[in-house]
Ligand SMILES: O=C(O)CCC(=O)C(=O)O
């Protein structure tokens with residue numbers, strides 16, 4: 101997994117992580133209430149417009165496999181960031197071991213989620229932080245086909261640099277593409293050493309159609 105762009109631009113695209121068939125099978129899960137633990141109607145909370153549903157444990161196989169398989173390379177990168185920032189955080193090599201740390205702190209509810217947007221819907225810039233345990237990287241996968249299933253609805257990141265104006269980054273995704281991005285902040289090398297830039301992500305307004313995305317967050321929620 102080449103994560104070079106993560107440090108260069110604040111996000112990296114993993115092209116064609118899922119096949120069209122895998123995307124369709126995941127979208128079909130939206131209709132199955134048994135696989136979700138909670139639905140959030142975003143407008144009710146000021147989060148934008150659209151809905152998302154948190155998966156329940158046990159996660160459906162494709163979601164569980166993606167989470168476990170993506171984690172090790174991301175944990176190596178997270179350990180590298182922790183070292184650069186001098187936080188002292190060490191992320192274990194296996195996701196199951198990281199989840200044990202979360203559970204011991206009362207964060208034991210599944211956080212992978214599926215999002216569904218219709219024309220006019222959008223996702224406000226936010227950070228997916230649920231408790232003291234924060235795994236610093238997360239992944240979102242576009243399940244729908246741009247320009248066929250929907251238009252608009254771009255994945256957007258903003259980067260808030262200390263004492264400077266914010267920068268926006270749009271990550272163009274095709275169906276099955278994933279984007280890896282920071283949950284809360286990332287280290288940037290400056291003239292006087294490493295500093296943190298604050299990151300937020302969201303989705304611009306859908307102009308037409310329906311857009312589904314799968315979010316893989318590696319820490320659990322209380
Ligand atoms: O719909 C998207 O592409 C972004 C979803 C999101 O906020 C997330 O996966 O945390």
Ligand SMILES: [Fe+2]
Pocket residue numbers: 226227228301315
């Ligand atoms: Fe999010």
